[in-house]
Amino acid sequence: MGMKEKIAEIHQLMATELGKTDGTQALENLRVKVLGKKGELTALLRGMGQLSPEERPAAGQLINEAREKFTAMLDSRLQELKALEREAALKKETIDVTQPAPQPEMGSEHPLTLALHELVDCFTGMGFEVMEGPEVELDHYNFELMNIPKNHPARDAQDTFYIDDNIVLRTHTSPMQARAMLTKKPPIRIICPGRVYRADEVDATHSPVFHQMEGLVIDKDVNMADLRGTLNAFAERLYGKGITTRFRPSFFPFTEPSAEVDLTCVSCHGKGCRICKGTGWIEVLGCGMVNPKVLEMCGIDSTVYSGFAFGIGLERIAMQRYSVPDMRLLYEGDMRFLGQFK
Ligand code: PHE
Numbered sequence: 001m002g003m004k005e006k007i008a009e010i011h012q013l014m015a016t017e018l019g020k021t022d023g024t025q026a027l028e029n030l031r032v033k034v035l036g037k038k039g040e041l042t043a044l045l046r047g048m049g050q051l052s053p054e055e056r057p058a059a060g061q062l063i064n065e066a067r068e069k070f071t072a073m074l075d076s077r078l079q080e081l082k083a084l085e086r087e088a089a090l091k092k093e094t095i096d097v098t099q100p101a102p103q104p105e106m107g108s109e110h111p112l113t114l115a116l117h118e119l120v121d122c123f124t125g126m127g128f129e130v131m132e133g134p135e136v137e138l139d140h141y142n143f144e145l146m147n148i149p150k151n152h153p154a155r156d157a158q159d160t161f162y163i164d165d166n167i168v169l170r171t172h173t174s175p176m177q178a179r180a181m182l183t184k185k186p187p188i189r190i191i192c193p194g195r196v197y198r199a200d201e202v203d204a205t206h207s208p209v210f211h212q213m214e215g216l217v218i219d220k221d222v223n224m225a226d227l228r229g230t231l232n233a234f235a236e237r238l239y240g241k242g243i244t245t246r247f248r249p250s251f252f253p254f255t256e257p258s259a260e261v262d263l264t265c266v267s268c269h270g271k272g273c274r275i276c277k278g279t280g281w282i283e284v285l286g287c288g289m290v291n292p293k294v295l296e297m298c299g300i301d302s303t304v305y306s307g308f309a310f311g312i313g314l315e316r317i318a319m320q321r322y323s324v325p326d327m328r329l330l331y332e333g334d335m336r337f338l339g340q341f342k
Pocket of ligand 1: 171172173174252255258285286287288309310311312
């Protein structure tokens, strides 16, 4: 077969293959197949050594012309393919402005907020009023008026964050008792939810920032049975029938007598489980009859009035209510956790 025929054959191959290329990569493969180092036309060029010296110039010219021609064919196809690819890309990126927009993801209330709302509903239903106060608090309210004077050992137990000698981040919501008694006249029935701070360890059940809800009732003839009845009503209202309270004697400088209160474990209904560490009870609050000393310091005649107070740990309630095993989950803002409260 002469050089012309061989070239014609490659030309034929080029023509059919070129039409089949569906992208710039396929085209590049074809270019290598024909013009590459081991390509068909390159093979012809190599074979020139076998020709007689007279034949070589003509053959060389034919091959060079073919190379130019093929290169031109490949180039023009490359332009075509590039145009097609650009068109496809544009089509893919086209935005249909008439399409309905994707719905933005809706947030949900935080479990602590949910628990807070339930508590507030429960106590406002019993005639309590919500009162809020400062998180940056005077030592005077946080300690002095709560019968925790300077050098009192109870101050150590509070692990206080001090701003300066007289100002602290409140270690409990109890200073709101004093603020209420000093600004309101009995009968007083208030709850004060809010953030409190303690230089505590951070673990599954402790955080340096947490939430409490203070409750205070001041009236004539208020006794411990009223306190117990109020807390039992709260337990039942929040968790349903069969959930009750257990009072354990305790000590707080601002209440006398004082108690620590456990709630029937909601997970096992008192049978004992992992969450209540087998006891059937969960500690959720501290309470007691307002210490007459505190009443007097806050301008209330303790011979006429008495009262009770309680401080509920909001995290404990939320964890119990929603079976949250680790307090840190409440603060990390992990969407996989929070999304479950929609
Ligand atoms: N303030 C106490 C605490 O933070 C709780 C409490 C409030 C106890 C009211 C008695 C009365 O632990």
